[in-house]
Amino acid sequence: MMQYIIRRLLYAVPLLMAVNVLTFVLFFVVNSPDDMARMQLGQKRVSEQAIANWKHQHGYDLPLLLNDQQTGFKQISETIFYQKSVNLFWFDFGISDSGRNIGADIQQRMWPSLVLALPSLLVGLLVNITLALLIVLFRNSRFELMANVALVMLMSISSLFYIIAGQFLIARLLRWVPISGYDSGWAASKFLILPVMISVLAGIGSGVRWYRSLFLEEVEKDYVRTARAKGLNETQVMFGHVLKNAMIPILTGVVVVLPLLFMGSLIMESFFSIPGLGSYTIDAINRQDFAIVRSMVFLGSVLYIFGLLLTDISYTLVDPRVRLN
């Protein structure tokens, strides 16, 4: 087991390196730091001096890959690639283009993201699985037909509609909860009810259909027929056998997104002004703060690869058929 985990961890290293190189190419080779400076300073005619100043302030005044003026290790370390990309490996995100410490910002902002994303995931899972089980339980009936039509319709509605309509109806017309905002501690819950509800609702369409197809696949199998032949009723078959076996893909599907919950949801957070990582990223995109976007790209990849690792491990734990090699 240990050996397996170590091997998977080693596999993550070249992946992260590739991500790193890709972001480096995207951010520094496609456009030179000069272009970025011109964009940030905003005018067509920017003096060379202003560009040089901006580059010096943000540490972009180094050569890209190799510094000829230095000797020894510094030849490599005093370059943009080393300072801006390699340092990401030890989670040293540096300072943003507006001069704030990105690492500290991330640490502070990931908790609101998690507080919003975790309940959304759990409630969504509960609702989706329950509905899917109900639909499979009443399969080949009018109820199933109607439910399927409703699901396709729910799936066809833009997520923006759920947010805008939900905010308008519940927060503005009925005034049950505040429209947007955030507070620390338990006071945050009144701000979180609506976003959680909306993200659950927005996910029902595709979620229930996915779980339904999982259950339907299991229902056709021989062991289910055996269970019925033994004289179990349909509910017992569903919960005792089908749900238990379908739990494997469900569980691993959940595990892979767990680390990414820290990243938050871009649209939800910015609509409800929740100070999480999602709205942080959106602000950075709108301000064209390249340093933050670059850090978030790297952080997202690390979390995703970590999620893949967790998935592999959880497979071996829950499914006795999977061998470690």
Next chain:
Amino acid sequence: MLVLWTDALIYLLLLASLLLVWYLASQRHLRRPLASLTASPVAMACLTLLLGFAGIGLLDSIHFKDQQSRSNEVISLLDKGCDAMRHHGEKTYSAPFAAYAYGKETITRADGSSYWDYPRLQYGAAHLDDPEQQWLGDVAQKAGLALVQSGLVVVLLAGLLIKIGPRQLWQSASAKAVWLTLLLMVCTGYSLWILSEDYHVLGTDKVGEDVFYQALKSIRTGLVIGCLTTLVMLPLAVLFGILAGFFKGWIDDLIQFIYTTLNSIPSVLLIAASILMVQVYMANHGEDFNNLLVRADMRLLFLCLILGVTSWTGLCRLLRAETLKLREMEYVLAAQTLGVKPAMILFRHILPNVMHIVLISVVLDFSSLVLAEAALSYINIGVDPTTHSWGNMINSARLEMAREPLVWWPLTAAFGFMFALVLAANLFADKVRDAFDPRSNQND
């Protein structure tokens, strides 16, 4: 005639889909799934609606220089057809079918005195002397006439086809569904178009532009995003997928490495980063992008490109798994034993047998891409702000939900059009999957 980049690709896509239809129809083993698809009324009704949308999108993809306007503006056939809507701009918001503006302002009477009231619109219902009294009658009369005219045309066309065509054209349930959809589509479309000469049927937006016109123009953007992305993604996914599955070994490792890397970057962030870079590039190379239309077009094309790059991995993985299964099949082994070259095996034995997966995933992806456009426009990393798109309509109208009285029409129009397109695509995708997926056939 003036061909934009996306226009050219749309023509190419049109050609490709015609070839695909011809190929599908000529293959014997595909007759049964195709027949089951055409026998489904829901699928055929959805296809009719989709083709209607595609027709509007195509009209909007034929661009030429406007001879009448002095500014030599580039317009499309759709613009030409919607001349009234295009030129009837008001000052600001007005409700659907309104005769009066949304906000009060000071109006000067003929004798010089002024008062504070809702002014009449410049174009909306301008031909009526007393809008409150005449409004209903006028709309009913115009709409009724248009409905009768368009209804007659469809019925005559149907009658003609029934007279000369085979019996399936009117007897089967799916044919009835098609005719009904066509009747509804043509009638509503035509009467709205007739009414839009004198009214703003879906109101006007903040700068007074007709919302119905905006929604119609957005169809092309939605279709381009949904279809051109596919064009970008397909070659990558199909080539890499079957190569990885067929050759295994280091090729497989390399391809798996590439798609895991691309997958591990959250796609929204990758899109954001790329769009930011394009913005920087365009800002610094302003001389190449001085034409607003060309600039918006390039950005749309680039968005499709980057969406394609982020979305090919899913299909690639499916194809790799399927090819791994297929390469152990007896007929592939037999071909190998007989000394058929690997390239030939891939082309003749593997590719046709994974086509159903490609088809299903293309149709399924379409609707999610259309929805994604709206979300991306909200984060400002979608299409150019000057391009008409449902995402941009929603983005510019969402803050107006706080107004009193409510400005509901731009949002409703955008969501309504998007819902119609996506629902039709989703229903059609479901039916395509039912028809082409061998697994679902066995269950029947």
